[in-house]
Amino acid sequence: MSLSPVQTPHWRHVYRALLRESSYLPDPIARQYMSSHVRESYRGYQPRVIPNSYRGPNGQFYLERRARKLLSILSRANDGYLKPLERVLMLSYGRIGRRRHVLARPFFVSNSAADKLPFRFILPPTCPPSWEPIPSLAALLKSQMENRQLSSIDATPAIHEIPQPKKSIWDGYVSKRKVQKATEKWYDIVIKSFLPPIPDQEWNTLHGLAVGKEPWSLPKRRKRLDANDTRSALDAEFLVFGPQKDHTFEAYARGRPHKITRKLITPMWDRILLATPRMTQDPETKSWIVRWGKPAKKPPIFPALDPELAINSSLFAGVDSTTGALLTPKTTPRRKTMVPAS
Template sequence: MSTTNFTREAWLHLYRALIRQCSYLPDPIARVQMQAYILDRFRRSAAEEKELPLLRQQALRKSALSELSLLNRANDGYIKPLEKVLHLAYGRRGKRRHDLIEAFIPPAKKGAHPVTDFSDGWEPPSHMVALLKAQNHNAMITLLNAGLYVKETTPSIPSENIWGKPLSESRRMNIRSRWYTKARGNMFPPLPDKELKLLEGLILGTTPWTPPKRRKPVETSPTHVDSDINLALFLEKGPQKGDTFEKYADGRPHIITRRFMQRLWKRLSCLIPRVKWDTKTRKPIFSWDVIHRGPKLAVLLEEDLASEIFGGVDAAGKKIKDDKPQIEDSQSN
């Protein structure tokens, strides 16, 4: 571990590498959001102090290298890293999810904490409770292993404690505060309409999309030094085994095509609620996308064609019996 501060050139090299990987991302919103996130991180770190302490620099460098590895693997077509980047960009996790929650449940006063008073009489926002209820009925969250779940849509406060005495006011306030913090941390907030339409266009294929072009790495020819090192390793440890699938144990790279991205976009779409406001009750109605939709059970037919198909069948779907007596053949065999 280095005992000297990192140079400005080293930070600039790391910043350019991160921005370059962001430009290779196959999703248009992810490119913009991840670039803005990295730029904000570097600006905030530069504004802290002119010379950051060594431990702080090491922590920031470790975080930046982790982000660079994530972006690099996402651009190589690894499914889990690419899904994580999409979730970060579309606000299904990370800082942007908290920003979308702040927009969905704004504080009472500008610049203030959303809720500071949890005394008796406090109730959670109605649209927050409605979203939690709709989220609990969305089976795709569990199927996709999103990990966010709130069992209780409202704080459950017992009337008595373990000694059979009424619950104190401070205890009731703490229960409401913990529930509110947990509920806010496990919400899937709605996405802005502009980004939602763009995502739906990418899924349906109506929005044009082309895979980003990556800069080809510079190929270096092997030198005599490398051959001497390989010879030394061979004489010391003997012949080595060939390539194995060990590096693909946690996934393998994929060629990023539109079909490959449509599957990921569809999975992401299942975690984004659609909001419609009821004009009568003035309450939001949430709906969710699904990966596979069932077949249509109804077909539109013309009236003349329908009478021919369903002729001789009653409303219950049973065949109408003919009441006319049948003429029996009087001749016996």
């Protein structure tokens, strides 16, 4: 009696595929973050099974679906689809997703240690009583509200001050419940719109990639095995259903793949750089200074024309150099009217 071979769990195939696709990403920060994110995601739900939770049988279905969704995003990003590629970069640099909450945790939770960071509910889901932002958070929110360049990444507008609830028409009294509700609403808006700074080393890498000073190259991918189709053209499927359709454009209905080059990915780095701040504290006034990233200035498409050459150029002949009026206005000859013979 022969024993059946041990089958590899299906989740292990997804795990290996996620790590493989993470190593092929075109951004160095994205490769490092996505690899660690995949490992932490699998280890975060590894302990004992708890009924009616993500670690239970019912929750495993949603975890597997989330893993396959991430695998689809990573594979399409490596194939050159623009929207998945930009989403992976936004996730890696903490502009959206879990890492944005991880970077924002020191602004909301004081004395938060990195080793005791929870996997879920990184930020307090409920507003603490009489909550007020710390000075660094208030300075960053004010600077973010004044930054007009965040419209390019569809960021949620930030609100610097708490919206005041409406006063009553009798004596202008505002109940404590209304004030607490307004504070909770403001707290939720701040959490959704807050763009925290990233470490200086990552910011320098991002700036170097956007400007062109940082060396960049695509990682080498393993060659896929050739699928040798040895089936006969006159098999049973062909005889019953006839010839099958060739490649169609159905796969490109929501975008098409591109060859990833530096020219293709630089605009994405520019948009992320515009939404990534740097914070420094003035040692004298103890105030916080916020600076937002700016991409490199591109040269103009048309070169500037020398004014002295423009005067002597035949292109501007007959035009006054100061007023721009025509020196010799053109005269159009009048059309002769023909009188019919009587």
